[in-house]
Amino acid sequence: QEFQFGPCRVEGVVLQKLWQAFWAMKDIVQAQDNITSVRLLRKEVLHNVSETESCHLIHALLRFYVNTVFKLYHDKAAEFGVLKSFSALANNFFVIVSKLQASQEKMFSTHESARRRFLLFYRAFKQLDRESAVTKAFGEMDILLSWMEKFYQL
Amino acid sequence: DGVAVLPAPQNLSVQSTNMKHVLTWSPVIVPEEIIHYSVEYQGEYESLYMSHIWIPSSWCSPTQRPECDITEDITATVSYSLRVRATLGSLTSAWSTLKHRFNQNSTILTPPGMEITMDGFHLLIKLEDLGPHFEFFVSYWRREPGAKEHVKVVRPGVLPVYLETVEPGAAYCVKARTFVKAIGRHSAFSQTECVKVQGEALPL
Numbered sequence: 001q002e003f004q005f006g007p008c009r010v011e012g013v014v015l016q017k018l019w020q021a022f023w024a025m026k027d028i029v030q031a032q033d034n035i036t037s038v039r040l041l042r043k044e045v046l047h048n049v050s051e052t053e054s055c056h057l058i059h060a061l062l063r064f065y066v067n068t069v070f071k072l073y074h075d076k077a078a079e080f081g082v083l084k085s086f087s088a089l090a091n092n093f094f095v096i097v098s099k100l101q102a103s104q105e106k107m108f109s110t111h112e113s114a115r116r117r118f119l120l121f122y123r124a125f126k127q128l129d130r131e132s133a134v135t136k137a138f139g140e141m142d143i144l145l146s147w148m149e150k151f152y153q154l
Numbered sequence: 155d156g157v158a159v160l161p162a163p164q165n166l167s168v169q170s171t172n173m174k175h176v177l178t179w180s181p182v183i184v185p186e187e188i189i190h191y192s193v194e195y196q197g198e199y200e201s202l203y204m205s206h207i208w209i210p211s212s213w214c215s216p217t218q219r220p221e222c223d224i225t226e227d228i229t230a231t232v233s234y235s236l237r238v239r240a241t242l243g244s245l246t247s248a249w250s251t252l253k254h255r256f257n258q259n260s261t262i263l264t265p266p267g268m269e270i271t272m273d274g275f276h277l278l279i280k281l282e283d284l285g286p287h288f289e290f291f292v293s294y295w296r297r298e299p300g301a302k303e304h305v306k307v308v309r310p311g312v313l314p315v316y317l318e319t320v321e322p323g324a325a326y327c328v329k330a331r332t333f334v335k336a337i338g339r340h341s342a343f344s345q346t347e348c349v350k351v352q353g354e355a356l357p358l
Contacts (some may be wrong), residue, residue, distance in 0.1 A: 091230035
């Protein structure tokens with residue numbers, strides 16, 4: 001049970017636990033997202049990502065989730081009574097980012113295409129008002145987890 | 155109640171064995187009164203990004219016993235802060251916080267219990283069910299000079315496990331240990347157990 005994002009390996013995170021945490025709050029979280037015409041993690045961000053690109057991309061995405069999305073969504077999580085699931089995801093994303101950080105430093109190649117993909121996501125996020133953007137990003141974690149699952153080895 | 159101030163619980167500590175984590179503390183004693191306790195936790199994420207945030211424990215907010223099973227609250231391999239306070243009616247004590255943060259990678263891993271059985275000429279092993287975190291590495295060999303040791307990885311929930319088809323009159327030995335991927339650690343090996351197969355050894 002480990003993630004292998006190209007050259008970047010991440011142990012110590014049980015993907016099933018992340019899914020369980022998200023499923024426990026999925027309905028209440030996604031019900032708050034009223035902008036159904038927009039998708040932040042769209043095809044151009046996640047499809048056909050190369051192996052080495054995947055490490056850069058997941059690092060950028062999860063770092064954004066840890067530093068921005070979770071921080072801004074916390075009060076809503078408390079309001080909806082889903083702090084436990086919120087904490088499980090936040091702390092496990094924090095573990096992944098910390099371990100990817102170490103791998104990143106060993107990877108000298110900069111990945112312009114991974115950065116472009118992240119910027120597609122980031123610009124879409126910025127085009128929405130902050131509350132809607134955070135709600136949508138938080139609700140799209142199943143898209144993110146599904147993509148991460150491709151790199152998970154039992 | 156005759157109690158001006160309720161003392162805070164003392165001597166907080168965590169006992170963790172095989173990924174089961176229990177927080178304990180010294181009870182707060184007020185004669186002829188029932189004290190309730192509340193437990194809260196904070197992962198590394200909360201400590202770093204929102205240190206004012208504490209999350210009520212799943213099973214112990216509140217509880218009457220001076221202990222709390224926090225296994226379900228520890229959902230990542232990061233360090234956790236834990237705190238407890240006492241309540242008596244409208245009186246509430248100060249929070250007591252665990253002195254050293256807890257990380258599940260410090261859990262004590264014990265050798266697994268196991269039972270070796272025979273089903274005809276099939277050597278089987280039944281392993282202690284320790285929960286979804288645990289895989290087992292089972293080593294087995296035929297007890298004779300120069301015998302090769304085989305290793306089989308057993309996933310959680312698969313019981314009993316077929317090891318080998320044995321020969322009459324021969325003896326076979328088995329030992330096992332656990333492995334927890336979430337923390338990347340394994341236990342010591344269990345005691346080796348050997349069984350002798352009934353019947354006459356086959357002529358060479």
